[in-house]
Amino acid sequence: MKVIDLFCGAGGLSLGFKNAGFTIVAAIDNWDPALRTYQSNFDHPVIKSDLADINTITGKLKAFKPEIIIGGPPCQDFSSAGFRNESTRANLTVAFAKIIGNLKPSYFVFENVPLAKYSHSFKEAQRIWKEVGYGLTSIVLDASLCGVPQRRKRLFCIGARYASDGFLERQLQTGYRDPMTVREYCGSSIKVNNYYRHPRSYKRRAVFSIDEPAPTIRGTNRPVAPGYKGHPRDTAPVAEVRPLTSDERALIQTFPPTYIWDVDKRSDKEQLIGNAVPVKLGEYVGNALREWIQNKE
Template identity: 50%
Template sequence: MPRLVDLFCGCGGMSLGFQEAGFDIIESFDNWAPAIATYSANFNHPITSLDLSDSDRIISHLKDRDIDIIIGGPPCQDFSIAGKRDFLGNRANLTLSYAKAVTSLAPKWFVMENVYNIQKSPIFQEAIKIFSEAGYGLNIRILDASLMGVPQQRKRCFVIGKMGAKDNFLDQIIDSKLSTSHTTVRQYLGETLGTDFYYMHPRSYNRRAIFSIDEPSSTIRGVNRPMPATYKFHPADKCTDYSKIRALSYIERSYLQTFPNGYKFKGSNAQIEQQIGNAVPVKMAEFVATIIFENF
């Protein structure tokens, strides 16, 4: 089994997807205690609390390990469309730390995941240059989770690197495996939510907030609030009957992120919501992981 290390593992969405695809995770890393507690409750391999802004510490910790693949999603707040973007901020620099760690440890493969907006960042372009100059062929793709078996329209940027390969080496394989239709909540969860309509707190009330289970959900974020009694319906809302609409619990939202029933979350409700919103959907990670595993 290929031996894997997960940097910036969070609560474990990407790890679980790769584990399900057949990878042997030898160690994972993060620096946020609630996410580490959740991860520890669901996996048997070690997770280490480490400040990942210092690539030298990562390299020193892992330099003698036999690693086939490194995966990770450096925190994305500085690139996110959800707030004020700071392409040169402290969190953006974690992308460079990740790139330097990967190229120093030189596994055969790596995967870096982030928000699709990262491609506009000069930090991202610098990281790509680091990977390329180290000899990695790169596949850089914006992927939609709802075309990968996830009942959620969540677009993410994946950079998949293989030492010695040509750029875009997986494009045809990825395209051949993507679904031609979007996965709906009903298709994935059936009737288990017990409602046909639900409230998803919007970034702005200029956007709709009422969704049907006969479509993919919107992107799961780290904020979850009940439906306000004073909510004014948006023209695109799927239902306008208050009695038929409710907000989802964090466990239900974790299902939309394709975490399995029984996955244990640790921390306050706000911390758990943040963990779930930050996670890579498990089935999205498994889709990418399966392609890599089959071409290892």
């Protein structure tokens, strides 16, 4: 089935759906480092466009005749790391919904942070989808239960035209496994047993073991802070650890080691990695949807 990825970023969701057996025919983003990185790893067209321009985007995408549209609109306004205020970026969730409503693909997949489900934008998106005949499955997935070595929780809303609400819940929940640890997934590719991940508050731990799932990989990667004195739950003394490298962070996001990051600045690479949908999480959702489609047919 032909898939278009909106807000494609580095391509984690695209690669996950490709691995699940779908054919990605086009992708769209509006940030040059994402566009260059995406194009360096895929052969199909990647289009630079402002997704708030709904009519223009609809016209461009009609030619591809997508059967599935996937994407994760910017999540900063919904994130627990942000201000939780809905601004222009949050309106891109409504733009995503309207593009779905205009093109009416058989299926769509929306991804965002869990707090997005409480937003006015997401409620408006759901109203738009229901109005044009989609059954919806909304679920928060813990990536560590889906083959990713990271406790990253993400909201997915999957739509199928003329299906019942909750149509994909069984497929999404029956595939859970025990939490994946960093060592289990990465093996010897990460050369340390413990590492530093800068906390949002010094009241939180900052040192983690590779024998547990990693905390959420974020869009910044800060060095060990001189002001951090340790936490009772740290798995090693802070003086003995280092942050993960960019490539180690990408591996925990389940990008293959051969993935090309076509960026000029390290900060852009870190942001691309942190903002991405983990490849294996996208693959997990793609496999569940493919199974449901096959059973339906």
